[in-house]
Amino acid sequence: MDYKEIIKYDDLISVLDNFSYITGISANFLTADNNWVENKKKGTCEFCTIMKNYYKNGEACRESDISGAQTAQKKKGIYVYKCHMGLIEAVIPLFFNTSYIGSLFIGQILLEPPSEKMWEQIAKKLDGQPVDVQRARESFFKLTFIDQEKLKSVLDMMHIVAKYIIDSEMIRISSLSSIERIIEYIKNHYMEEITLDDLAKMVYLSPTYLSYLFKKQLGVTFKEYLINIRLKKSKELIETTDLPIGEISKMVGIEDQNYFSRLFKRKYGVSPMNYKKDKYIYDTPKKNANT
Template identity: 85%
Template sequence: MDFKEIIKYDDLISVLDNFSYITGISANFLTADNQWVENKKKGTCGFCMLMKQYYQNGEACRNSDLAGAQTAQKKKGVHVYRCHMGLVEAVIPLFFNNSYIGALFIGQILLEPPTEEMWQEVFKKIKDQPLDIEAARRSFFNLTHIDHEKLQSVLDMMHIVAKYILDSEMIRISSLSSIEKIIEYIKNHYMEDITLDDLAKMVYLSPTYLSYLFKKQLGITFKEYLINIRLKKSKELIETTDLSIGEISKMVGIEDQNYFSRLFKKKFGVSPLNYKKDKYIYDIYKKNANT
Protein backbone atom coordinates (compact mmCIF):
# COMPACT_ATOMS: atom_id res chain seq x y z
CA MET A 1 0.00 0.00 0.00
CA ASP A 2 1.27 3.46 -0.91
CA PHE A 3 2.05 5.38 2.28
CA LYS A 4 0.14 8.37 0.86
CA GLU A 5 -3.01 6.31 1.38
CA ILE A 6 -2.44 6.33 5.13
CA ILE A 7 -1.01 9.82 5.47
CA LYS A 8 -2.52 13.21 4.81
CA TYR A 9 0.61 13.92 2.82
CA ASP A 10 0.33 17.67 2.20
CA ASP A 11 -0.62 18.33 5.83
CA LEU A 12 2.33 16.33 7.11
CA ILE A 13 4.75 18.10 4.75
CA SER A 14 3.43 21.44 6.03
CA VAL A 15 4.07 20.43 9.65
CA LEU A 16 7.59 19.21 8.86
CA ASP A 17 8.33 22.37 6.86
CA ASN A 18 7.18 24.66 9.67
CA PHE A 19 9.11 22.71 12.29
CA SER A 20 12.28 22.92 10.18
CA TYR A 21 11.75 26.62 9.51
CA ILE A 22 11.23 27.49 13.17
CA THR A 23 14.06 25.39 14.59
CA GLY A 24 16.53 25.49 11.71
CA ILE A 25 16.82 21.71 12.01
CA SER A 26 15.70 19.21 9.40
CA ALA A 27 12.60 17.19 10.34
CA ASN A 28 11.45 14.13 8.42
CA PHE A 29 9.08 11.21 8.94
CA LEU A 30 9.79 7.51 8.42
CA THR A 31 6.66 5.42 7.92
CA ALA A 32 6.14 2.01 9.53
CA ASP A 33 7.05 0.38 6.21
CA ASN A 34 10.26 2.45 6.00
CA GLN A 35 9.33 5.10 3.44
CA TRP A 36 10.51 8.66 3.92
CA VAL A 37 8.31 11.75 4.02
CA GLU A 38 10.79 14.63 3.91
CA ASN A 39 10.30 18.32 4.56
CA LYS A 40 10.61 20.54 1.49
CA LYS A 41 12.05 23.71 2.97
CA LYS A 42 15.25 22.43 4.54
CA GLY A 43 15.40 18.92 3.17
CA THR A 44 18.26 16.65 4.19
CA CYS A 45 21.55 18.29 5.13
CA GLY A 46 24.17 18.41 2.34
CA PHE A 47 26.63 16.23 4.24
CA CYS A 48 24.06 13.50 4.78
CA MET A 49 22.99 13.63 1.14
CA LEU A 50 26.57 12.94 0.09
CA MET A 51 26.87 10.07 2.56
CA LYS A 52 23.59 8.53 1.42
CA GLN A 53 24.67 8.70 -2.21
CA TYR A 54 28.33 7.73 -2.06
CA TYR A 55 29.31 6.21 1.28
CA GLN A 56 28.86 2.42 1.19
CA ASN A 57 26.06 2.94 -1.35
CA GLY A 58 23.95 4.51 1.38
CA GLU A 59 23.69 1.25 3.33
CA ALA A 60 25.34 2.67 6.45
CA CYS A 61 22.89 5.58 6.56
CA ARG A 62 19.88 3.33 6.00
CA ASN A 63 20.99 0.91 8.70
CA SER A 64 21.61 3.75 11.14
CA ASP A 65 18.15 5.25 10.49
CA LEU A 66 16.36 1.91 10.79
CA ALA A 67 18.21 1.02 13.98
CA GLY A 68 17.26 4.40 15.46
CA ALA A 69 13.59 3.94 14.55
CA GLN A 70 13.52 0.38 15.91
CA THR A 71 15.08 1.43 19.21
CA ALA A 72 12.59 4.30 19.60
CA GLN A 73 9.73 1.92 18.79
CA LYS A 74 10.88 -0.54 21.45
CA LYS A 75 11.38 2.23 24.00
CA LYS A 76 8.05 3.81 23.03
CA GLY A 77 9.75 7.11 23.63
CA VAL A 78 12.28 9.58 22.27
CA HIS A 79 15.66 8.13 21.29
CA VAL A 80 18.71 10.40 20.88
CA TYR A 81 21.79 8.79 19.36
CA ARG A 82 24.84 9.37 17.18
CA CYS A 83 24.82 8.01 13.66
CA HIS A 84 27.75 6.14 12.12
CA MET A 85 29.37 9.50 11.27
CA GLY A 86 29.04 10.82 14.81
CA LEU A 87 26.17 13.21 14.08
CA VAL A 88 23.35 13.56 16.59
CA GLU A 89 19.85 12.50 15.61
CA ALA A 90 16.63 12.28 17.61
CA VAL A 91 13.68 9.99 16.92
CA ILE A 92 10.23 9.96 18.43
CA PRO A 93 7.91 7.04 17.58
CA LEU A 94 4.21 7.55 16.85
CA PHE A 95 1.58 5.03 17.92
CA PHE A 96 -2.10 5.05 17.01
CA ASN A 97 -4.31 2.73 19.09
CA ASN A 98 -1.17 0.83 20.12
CA SER A 99 -0.16 0.34 16.47
CA TYR A 100 3.22 1.74 15.43
CA ILE A 101 2.73 4.07 12.45
CA GLY A 102 6.17 5.60 12.02
CA ALA A 103 8.73 7.93 13.57
CA LEU A 104 9.65 11.60 13.48
CA PHE A 105 13.36 12.25 12.87
CA ILE A 106 15.21 15.48 13.58
CA GLY A 107 18.82 16.02 12.60
CA GLN A 108 21.46 15.39 11.83
CA ILE A 109 23.16 18.00 14.01
CA LEU A 110 26.24 18.63 16.13
CA LEU A 111 26.18 19.63 19.78
CA GLU A 112 29.18 21.88 19.32
CA PRO A 113 30.71 23.79 16.41
CA PRO A 114 32.51 21.49 13.96
CA THR A 115 36.29 21.37 14.41
CA GLU A 116 39.23 20.13 12.37
CA GLU A 117 39.70 17.30 14.83
CA MET A 118 36.08 16.18 14.34
CA TRP A 119 36.52 16.37 10.59
CA GLN A 120 39.61 14.17 10.71
CA GLU A 121 37.59 11.44 12.40
CA VAL A 122 35.07 11.62 9.59
CA PHE A 123 37.81 11.78 6.96
CA LYS A 124 39.30 8.48 8.16
CA LYS A 125 35.98 6.79 7.39
CA ILE A 126 35.34 8.30 3.96
CA LYS A 127 38.81 8.77 2.44
CA ASP A 128 38.59 5.57 0.37
CA GLN A 129 35.01 6.12 -0.75
CA PRO A 130 34.07 7.36 -4.27
CA LEU A 131 32.95 10.84 -3.23
CA ASP A 132 34.14 14.44 -3.51
CA ILE A 133 36.16 14.81 -0.32
CA GLU A 134 36.34 18.60 -0.56
CA ALA A 135 32.56 18.86 -0.99
CA ALA A 136 32.11 16.56 1.99
CA ARG A 137 34.43 18.76 4.05
CA ARG A 138 32.54 21.94 3.16
CA SER A 139 29.18 20.36 3.96
CA PHE A 140 30.50 18.99 7.25
CA PHE A 141 31.57 22.44 8.42
CA ASN A 142 28.14 23.77 7.40
CA LEU A 143 26.29 21.33 9.67
CA THR A 144 23.80 22.85 12.11
CA HIS A 145 25.07 22.87 15.68
CA ILE A 146 23.13 23.57 18.88
CA ASP A 147 23.89 23.19 22.57
CA HIS A 148 22.27 20.64 24.90
CA GLU A 149 19.80 23.19 26.30
CA LYS A 150 18.47 24.08 22.85
CA LEU A 151 18.34 20.38 21.95
CA GLN A 152 16.00 19.81 24.90
CA SER A 153 13.78 22.66 23.73
CA VAL A 154 13.72 21.17 20.23
CA LEU A 155 12.75 17.78 21.68
CA ASP A 156 9.94 19.40 23.69
CA MET A 157 8.65 21.00 20.50
CA MET A 158 9.00 17.69 18.72
CA HIS A 159 6.67 16.07 21.29
CA ILE A 160 4.12 18.82 20.67
CA VAL A 161 4.34 18.20 16.91
CA ALA A 162 3.90 14.45 17.42
CA LYS A 163 0.83 15.02 19.60
CA TYR A 164 -0.64 17.40 17.02
CA ILE A 165 -0.13 14.87 14.23
CA LEU A 166 -1.95 12.20 16.20
CA ASP A 167 -4.71 14.41 17.60
CA SER A 168 -5.50 15.79 14.14
CA GLU A 169 -5.56 12.21 12.78
CA MET A 170 -3.07 13.25 10.11
CA ILE A 171 -1.67 9.75 9.87
CA ARG A 172 -4.20 6.99 9.40
CA ILE A 173 -6.43 5.63 6.70
CA SER A 174 -9.69 7.53 6.62
CA SER A 175 -12.45 5.66 8.40
CA LEU A 176 -14.60 5.48 5.28
CA SER A 177 -11.76 4.15 3.15
CA SER A 178 -10.94 1.47 5.73
CA ILE A 179 -14.50 0.20 6.04
CA GLU A 180 -15.05 0.22 2.28
CA LYS A 181 -11.98 -1.94 1.75
CA ILE A 182 -12.98 -4.34 4.51
CA ILE A 183 -16.56 -4.66 3.24
CA GLU A 184 -15.34 -5.42 -0.27
CA TYR A 185 -12.97 -8.06 1.09
CA ILE A 186 -15.69 -9.71 3.21
CA LYS A 187 -18.07 -9.86 0.24
CA ASN A 188 -15.44 -11.73 -1.76
CA HIS A 189 -14.12 -13.96 1.05
CA TYR A 190 -17.11 -14.52 3.37
CA MET A 191 -16.77 -18.31 2.95
CA GLU A 192 -13.24 -18.23 4.41
CA ASP A 193 -12.05 -18.08 8.01
CA ILE A 194 -11.92 -14.30 8.42
CA THR A 195 -10.69 -12.74 11.65
CA LEU A 196 -10.78 -9.16 12.84
CA ASP A 197 -7.02 -9.29 13.44
CA ASP A 198 -6.35 -10.22 9.81
CA LEU A 199 -8.59 -7.45 8.51
CA ALA A 200 -6.99 -4.88 10.82
CA LYS A 201 -3.56 -5.69 9.43
CA MET A 202 -4.84 -5.13 5.91
CA VAL A 203 -5.74 -1.52 6.65
CA TYR A 204 -2.99 -0.69 9.16
CA LEU A 205 -5.37 -0.28 12.11
CA SER A 206 -5.58 -2.01 15.46
CA PRO A 207 -8.36 -4.62 15.87
CA THR A 208 -9.87 -2.52 18.65
CA TYR A 209 -10.11 0.57 16.47
CA LEU A 210 -11.43 -1.36 13.46
CA SER A 211 -14.13 -2.86 15.68
CA TYR A 212 -15.02 0.65 16.80
CA LEU A 213 -15.29 1.82 13.17
CA PHE A 214 -17.64 -1.03 12.29
CA LYS A 215 -19.97 -0.17 15.13
CA LYS A 216 -19.80 3.55 14.45
CA GLN A 217 -20.37 3.45 10.69
CA LEU A 218 -22.54 0.36 10.21
CA GLY A 219 -24.34 0.16 13.54
CA ILE A 220 -23.32 -3.48 14.04
CA THR A 221 -20.18 -5.36 15.00
CA PHE A 222 -17.79 -7.01 12.56
CA LYS A 223 -19.03 -10.46 13.63
CA GLU A 224 -22.66 -9.46 13.10
CA TYR A 225 -21.85 -8.05 9.66
CA LEU A 226 -19.99 -11.21 8.60
CA ILE A 227 -22.85 -13.44 9.79
CA ASN A 228 -25.41 -11.30 7.94
CA ILE A 229 -23.42 -11.63 4.71
CA ARG A 230 -23.19 -15.40 5.15
CA LEU A 231 -26.90 -15.78 5.93
CA LYS A 232 -27.92 -13.62 2.99
CA LYS A 233 -25.80 -15.77 0.69
CA SER A 234 -27.18 -18.99 2.19
CA LYS A 235 -30.72 -17.77 1.56
CA GLU A 236 -29.84 -17.15 -2.08
CA LEU A 237 -28.35 -20.64 -2.37
CA ILE A 238 -31.49 -22.23 -0.89
CA GLU A 239 -33.59 -20.32 -3.40
CA THR A 240 -31.47 -21.08 -6.46
CA THR A 241 -29.91 -24.52 -5.90
CA ASP A 242 -30.84 -28.03 -4.79
CA LEU A 243 -27.91 -28.26 -2.35
CA SER A 244 -28.53 -29.70 1.10
CA ILE A 245 -28.62 -27.44 4.14
CA GLY A 246 -25.36 -28.98 5.36
CA GLU A 247 -23.65 -28.26 2.05
CA ILE A 248 -24.91 -24.69 2.02
CA SER A 249 -23.82 -24.15 5.61
CA LYS A 250 -20.25 -25.13 4.76
CA MET A 251 -20.24 -23.15 1.53
CA VAL A 252 -20.94 -19.91 3.41
CA GLY A 253 -18.22 -20.56 5.98
CA ILE A 254 -20.24 -22.02 8.88
CA GLU A 255 -19.07 -25.56 9.61
CA ASP A 256 -21.59 -26.37 12.36
CA GLN A 257 -24.97 -27.00 10.67
CA ASN A 258 -26.93 -26.75 13.93
CA TYR A 259 -25.35 -23.37 14.68
CA PHE A 260 -26.12 -22.27 11.13
CA SER A 261 -29.77 -23.31 11.51
CA ARG A 262 -30.12 -21.32 14.74
CA LEU A 263 -28.62 -18.23 13.13
CA PHE A 264 -30.82 -18.58 10.04
CA LYS A 265 -34.02 -18.93 12.07
CA LYS A 266 -33.11 -15.96 14.24
CA LYS A 267 -32.46 -13.86 11.14
CA PHE A 268 -35.41 -14.92 8.93
CA GLY A 269 -37.92 -16.32 11.43
CA VAL A 270 -37.91 -19.79 9.89
CA SER A 271 -35.45 -22.67 9.89
CA PRO A 272 -33.42 -23.19 6.70
CA LEU A 273 -34.99 -26.64 6.27
CA ASN A 274 -38.54 -25.25 6.47
CA TYR A 275 -37.55 -22.37 4.22
CA LYS A 276 -36.30 -24.92 1.70
CA LYS A 277 -39.59 -26.88 1.97
CA ASP A 278 -41.65 -23.73 1.57
CA LYS A 279 -39.60 -22.79 -1.45
CA TYR A 280 -40.15 -26.26 -2.94
CA ILE A 281 -43.92 -26.03 -2.41
CA TYR A 282 -43.96 -22.55 -3.91
CA ASP A 283 -42.04 -23.77 -6.98
CA ILE A 284 -44.57 -26.58 -7.53
CA TYR A 285 -47.45 -24.14 -7.15
CA LYS A 286 -45.85 -21.70 -9.57
CA LYS A 287 -45.18 -24.47 -12.07
CA ASN A 288 -48.79 -25.70 -11.93
CA ALA A 289 -50.15 -22.18 -12.21
CA ASN A 290 -48.24 -21.70 -15.44
CA THR A 291 -49.52 -24.92 -17.08
Protein backbone atom coordinates in the same frame (compact mmCIF):
# COMPACT_ATOMS: atom_id res chain seq x y z
CA MET B 1 1.46 0.16 -1.17
CA ASP B 2 1.98 3.84 -2.05
CA TYR B 3 2.51 5.64 1.25
CA LYS B 4 0.93 8.78 -0.24
CA GLU B 5 -2.41 6.94 -0.11
CA ILE B 6 -2.05 6.83 3.67
CA ILE B 7 -0.58 10.25 4.39
CA LYS B 8 -2.17 13.67 4.04
CA TYR B 9 1.01 14.53 2.22
CA ASP B 10 0.71 18.32 1.83
CA ASP B 11 -0.35 18.77 5.46
CA LEU B 12 2.55 16.70 6.76
CA ILE B 13 5.05 18.55 4.56
CA SER B 14 3.70 21.84 5.92
CA VAL B 15 4.25 20.69 9.52
CA LEU B 16 7.78 19.51 8.76
CA ASP B 17 8.56 22.76 6.94
CA ASN B 18 7.32 24.92 9.79
CA PHE B 19 9.24 22.92 12.38
CA SER B 20 12.43 23.24 10.33
CA TYR B 21 11.89 26.95 9.76
CA ILE B 22 11.33 27.73 13.44
CA THR B 23 14.13 25.57 14.86
CA GLY B 24 16.63 25.72 12.00
CA ILE B 25 16.86 21.92 12.25
CA SER B 26 15.76 19.52 9.55
CA ALA B 27 12.63 17.48 10.35
CA ASN B 28 11.57 14.45 8.32
CA PHE B 29 9.09 11.60 8.69
CA LEU B 30 9.81 7.90 8.20
CA THR B 31 6.66 5.91 7.44
CA ALA B 32 5.95 2.49 8.95
CA ASP B 33 7.07 0.89 5.68
CA ASN B 34 10.34 2.90 5.72
CA ASN B 35 9.62 5.59 3.13
CA TRP B 36 10.82 9.14 3.76
CA VAL B 37 8.64 12.25 3.72
CA GLU B 38 11.12 15.13 3.76
CA ASN B 39 10.58 18.79 4.50
CA LYS B 40 10.92 21.13 1.54
CA LYS B 41 12.35 24.28 3.14
CA LYS B 42 15.47 22.85 4.73
CA GLY B 43 15.57 19.37 3.28
CA THR B 44 18.36 16.98 4.17
CA CYS B 45 21.64 18.70 4.95
CA GLU B 46 24.28 18.66 2.21
CA PHE B 47 26.67 16.52 4.23
CA CYS B 48 24.05 13.80 4.74
CA THR B 49 22.97 14.02 1.11
CA ILE B 50 26.56 13.26 0.09
CA MET B 51 26.76 10.34 2.51
CA LYS B 52 23.44 8.89 1.32
CA ASN B 53 24.49 9.14 -2.31
CA TYR B 54 28.11 8.04 -2.17
CA TYR B 55 29.10 6.44 1.13
CA LYS B 56 28.51 2.66 0.99
CA ASN B 57 25.71 3.27 -1.51
CA GLY B 58 23.66 4.91 1.22
CA GLU B 59 23.19 1.62 3.08
CA ALA B 60 24.99 2.83 6.21
CA CYS B 61 22.65 5.82 6.46
CA ARG B 62 19.59 3.69 5.83
CA GLU B 63 20.58 1.11 8.44
CA SER B 64 21.30 3.85 10.98
CA ASP B 65 17.90 5.48 10.39
CA ILE B 66 15.91 2.25 10.52
CA SER B 67 17.78 1.12 13.63
CA GLY B 68 17.00 4.44 15.31
CA ALA B 69 13.31 4.12 14.45
CA GLN B 70 13.18 0.53 15.69
CA THR B 71 14.84 1.41 19.00
CA ALA B 72 12.42 4.31 19.53
CA GLN B 73 9.53 2.01 18.66
CA LYS B 74 10.64 -0.52 21.28
CA LYS B 75 11.14 2.22 23.87
CA LYS B 76 7.79 3.78 22.90
CA GLY B 77 9.42 7.13 23.42
CA ILE B 78 11.93 9.63 22.12
CA TYR B 79 15.39 8.34 21.30
CA VAL B 80 18.47 10.51 20.84
CA TYR B 81 21.52 8.88 19.28
CA LYS B 82 24.60 9.39 17.14
CA CYS B 83 24.46 8.18 13.56
CA HIS B 84 27.31 6.21 11.97
CA MET B 85 29.06 9.51 11.17
CA GLY B 86 28.77 10.84 14.71
CA LEU B 87 25.95 13.31 14.06
CA ILE B 88 23.13 13.73 16.56
CA GLU B 89 19.66 12.63 15.55
CA ALA B 90 16.46 12.35 17.55
CA VAL B 91 13.45 10.21 16.70
CA ILE B 92 10.03 9.88 18.25
CA PRO B 93 7.69 7.01 17.27
CA LEU B 94 4.01 7.63 16.56
CA PHE B 95 1.34 5.14 17.61
CA PHE B 96 -2.40 4.90 17.16
CA ASN B 97 -3.58 2.66 20.00
CA THR B 98 -0.95 -0.09 19.66
CA SER B 99 -0.33 0.38 15.93
CA TYR B 100 2.99 1.91 14.90
CA ILE B 101 2.40 4.47 12.12
CA GLY B 102 5.85 6.00 11.63
CA SER B 103 8.59 8.11 13.22
CA LEU B 104 9.37 11.81 13.34
CA PHE B 105 13.09 12.50 12.90
CA ILE B 106 15.13 15.63 13.52
CA GLY B 107 18.78 16.13 12.70
CA GLN B 108 21.43 16.02 11.69
CA ILE B 109 23.16 18.28 14.19
CA LEU B 110 26.20 18.64 16.43
CA LEU B 111 26.26 19.60 20.10
CA GLU B 112 29.46 21.58 19.64
CA PRO B 113 30.97 23.54 16.76
CA PRO B 114 32.49 21.29 14.04
CA SER B 115 36.25 20.95 14.51
CA GLU B 116 39.26 19.55 12.69
CA LYS B 117 39.49 16.77 15.25
CA MET B 118 35.92 15.72 14.55
CA TRP B 119 36.51 15.90 10.81
CA GLU B 120 39.59 13.67 11.04
CA GLN B 121 37.44 10.86 12.48
CA ILE B 122 35.02 11.17 9.59
CA ALA B 123 37.77 11.44 6.98
CA LYS B 124 39.15 8.06 8.08
CA LYS B 125 35.78 6.45 7.37
CA LEU B 126 35.68 7.99 3.89
CA ASP B 127 38.97 6.43 2.87
CA GLY B 128 38.40 4.24 -0.19
CA GLN B 129 34.83 5.44 -0.70
CA PRO B 130 33.74 7.26 -3.90
CA VAL B 131 33.13 10.49 -2.00
CA ASP B 132 34.23 13.99 -2.97
CA VAL B 133 36.19 14.51 0.24
CA GLN B 134 36.69 18.25 -0.21
CA ARG B 135 32.98 18.83 -0.77
CA ALA B 136 32.15 16.58 2.17
CA ARG B 137 34.58 18.54 4.35
CA GLU B 138 33.08 21.89 3.39
CA SER B 139 29.55 20.64 4.06
CA PHE B 140 30.59 19.16 7.40
CA PHE B 141 31.79 22.55 8.66
CA LYS B 142 28.40 24.02 7.72
CA LEU B 143 26.48 21.60 9.95
CA THR B 144 24.09 23.09 12.50
CA PHE B 145 25.22 22.90 16.09
CA ILE B 146 23.18 23.64 19.22
CA ASP B 147 23.79 23.35 22.94
CA GLN B 148 22.13 20.88 25.29
CA GLU B 149 19.62 23.44 26.53
CA LYS B 150 18.34 24.19 23.04
CA LEU B 151 18.24 20.48 22.24
CA LYS B 152 15.96 19.95 25.24
CA SER B 153 13.60 22.65 23.92
CA VAL B 154 13.64 21.11 20.44
CA LEU B 155 12.76 17.70 21.89
CA ASP B 156 9.83 19.26 23.76
CA MET B 157 8.63 20.70 20.45
CA MET B 158 8.96 17.27 18.86
CA HIS B 159 6.49 15.85 21.39
CA ILE B 160 4.02 18.63 20.59
CA VAL B 161 4.36 18.13 16.83
CA ALA B 162 4.03 14.34 17.12
CA LYS B 163 0.82 14.73 19.13
CA TYR B 164 -0.51 17.22 16.60
CA ILE B 165 0.17 14.82 13.70
CA ILE B 166 -1.87 12.12 15.47
CA ASP B 167 -4.69 14.37 16.72
CA SER B 168 -5.20 15.95 13.29
CA GLU B 169 -5.30 12.48 11.65
CA MET B 170 -2.53 13.48 9.28
CA ILE B 171 -1.64 9.82 8.71
CA ARG B 172 -5.29 9.00 7.98
CA ILE B 173 -5.45 7.39 11.39
CA SER B 174 -9.24 7.47 11.26
CA SER B 175 -9.07 4.76 8.61
CA LEU B 176 -7.26 2.45 11.04
CA SER B 177 -10.35 2.36 13.25
CA SER B 178 -12.33 1.26 10.18
CA ILE B 179 -10.83 -2.20 10.64
CA GLU B 180 -12.76 -2.56 13.91
CA ARG B 181 -16.04 -1.80 12.10
CA ILE B 182 -15.23 -4.29 9.36
CA ILE B 183 -14.27 -7.04 11.81
CA GLU B 184 -17.60 -6.58 13.59
CA TYR B 185 -19.43 -6.69 10.25
CA ILE B 186 -17.67 -9.90 9.17
CA LYS B 187 -18.49 -11.60 12.48
CA ASN B 188 -22.17 -10.82 11.96
CA HIS B 189 -22.34 -11.53 8.20
CA TYR B 190 -19.73 -14.24 7.58
CA MET B 191 -22.45 -16.54 6.18
CA GLU B 192 -23.18 -14.06 3.38
CA GLU B 193 -21.16 -13.24 0.27
CA ILE B 194 -18.63 -10.58 1.30
CA THR B 195 -16.17 -8.88 -1.05
CA LEU B 196 -13.30 -6.54 -0.34
CA ASP B 197 -14.85 -3.97 -2.69
CA ASP B 198 -18.10 -3.97 -0.73
CA LEU B 199 -16.29 -3.52 2.59
CA ALA B 200 -14.14 -0.72 1.17
CA LYS B 201 -17.25 1.19 0.08
CA MET B 202 -18.75 0.70 3.51
CA VAL B 203 -15.88 2.55 5.21
CA TYR B 204 -15.10 4.96 2.33
CA LEU B 205 -11.64 3.55 1.57
CA SER B 206 -10.07 2.20 -1.59
CA PRO B 207 -9.86 -1.62 -1.80
CA THR B 208 -6.07 -1.33 -2.13
CA TYR B 209 -5.75 0.72 1.03
CA LEU B 210 -8.17 -1.50 2.94
CA SER B 211 -6.18 -4.55 1.88
CA TYR B 212 -3.04 -2.86 3.21
CA LEU B 213 -4.73 -2.10 6.54
CA PHE B 214 -5.88 -5.70 6.95
CA LYS B 215 -2.37 -7.04 6.50
CA LYS B 216 -0.82 -4.33 8.66
CA GLN B 217 -3.32 -4.53 11.53
CA LEU B 218 -4.18 -8.22 11.62
CA GLY B 219 -1.20 -9.90 9.97
CA VAL B 220 -3.41 -11.71 7.45
CA THR B 221 -5.19 -10.81 4.23
CA PHE B 222 -8.91 -10.08 4.10
CA LYS B 223 -9.55 -13.43 2.41
CA GLU B 224 -7.54 -15.34 5.03
CA TYR B 225 -9.38 -13.59 7.85
CA LEU B 226 -12.81 -14.32 6.37
CA ILE B 227 -11.96 -17.99 5.81
CA ASN B 228 -10.65 -18.34 9.37
CA ILE B 229 -13.89 -16.90 10.77
CA ARG B 230 -15.97 -19.27 8.62
CA LEU B 231 -13.92 -22.31 9.60
CA LYS B 232 -14.09 -21.40 13.28
CA LYS B 233 -17.89 -21.13 13.06
CA SER B 234 -18.14 -24.41 11.14
CA LYS B 235 -16.10 -26.18 13.81
CA GLU B 236 -18.46 -24.86 16.47
CA LEU B 237 -21.48 -26.13 14.48
CA ILE B 238 -19.93 -29.59 14.06
CA GLU B 239 -19.30 -29.72 17.82
CA THR B 240 -22.74 -28.51 18.89
CA THR B 241 -25.16 -29.86 16.24
CA ASP B 242 -25.84 -32.99 14.21
CA LEU B 243 -26.24 -31.07 10.94
CA PRO B 244 -24.80 -32.62 7.75
CA ILE B 245 -21.39 -31.30 6.66
CA GLY B 246 -22.82 -29.97 3.39
CA GLU B 247 -25.39 -27.92 5.23
CA ILE B 248 -22.82 -26.56 7.67
CA SER B 249 -20.61 -25.59 4.75
CA LYS B 250 -23.41 -23.50 3.26
CA MET B 251 -24.35 -22.04 6.63
CA VAL B 252 -20.89 -20.49 6.99
CA GLY B 253 -20.90 -19.06 3.47
CA ILE B 254 -18.96 -21.73 1.54
CA GLU B 255 -21.17 -23.25 -1.15
CA ASP B 256 -18.68 -25.84 -2.43
CA GLN B 257 -18.51 -28.66 0.13
CA ASN B 258 -15.32 -30.14 -1.36
CA TYR B 259 -13.58 -26.76 -1.14
CA PHE B 260 -14.84 -26.37 2.41
CA SER B 261 -13.45 -29.81 3.34
CA ARG B 262 -10.02 -28.96 1.92
CA LEU B 263 -9.89 -25.70 3.85
CA PHE B 264 -11.03 -27.38 7.07
CA LYS B 265 -8.43 -30.13 6.82
CA ARG B 266 -5.68 -27.62 6.01
CA LYS B 267 -6.49 -25.65 9.17
CA TYR B 268 -7.35 -28.40 11.63
CA GLY B 269 -5.44 -31.37 10.22
CA VAL B 270 -8.54 -33.53 9.86
CA SER B 271 -11.48 -33.57 7.45
CA PRO B 272 -14.79 -32.21 8.77
CA MET B 273 -16.37 -35.64 8.31
CA ASN B 274 -13.71 -37.36 10.44
CA TYR B 275 -13.88 -34.53 12.96
CA LYS B 276 -17.62 -35.15 13.21
CA LYS B 277 -17.08 -38.92 13.64
CA ASP B 278 -14.52 -38.35 16.39
CA LYS B 279 -16.91 -35.95 18.09
CA TYR B 280 -19.71 -38.54 17.88
CA ILE B 281 -17.51 -41.30 19.36
CA TYR B 282 -16.40 -39.18 22.32
CA ASP B 283 -19.83 -37.64 22.92
CA THR B 284 -21.86 -40.91 22.76
CA PRO B 285 -22.53 -42.20 26.30
CA LYS B 286 -21.09 -45.67 26.93
CA LYS B 287 -23.72 -48.33 27.74
CA ASN B 288 -23.57 -49.99 31.11
CA ALA B 289 -22.00 -53.46 30.75
CA ASN B 290 -24.77 -54.98 32.91
CA THR B 291 -27.63 -53.72 30.73
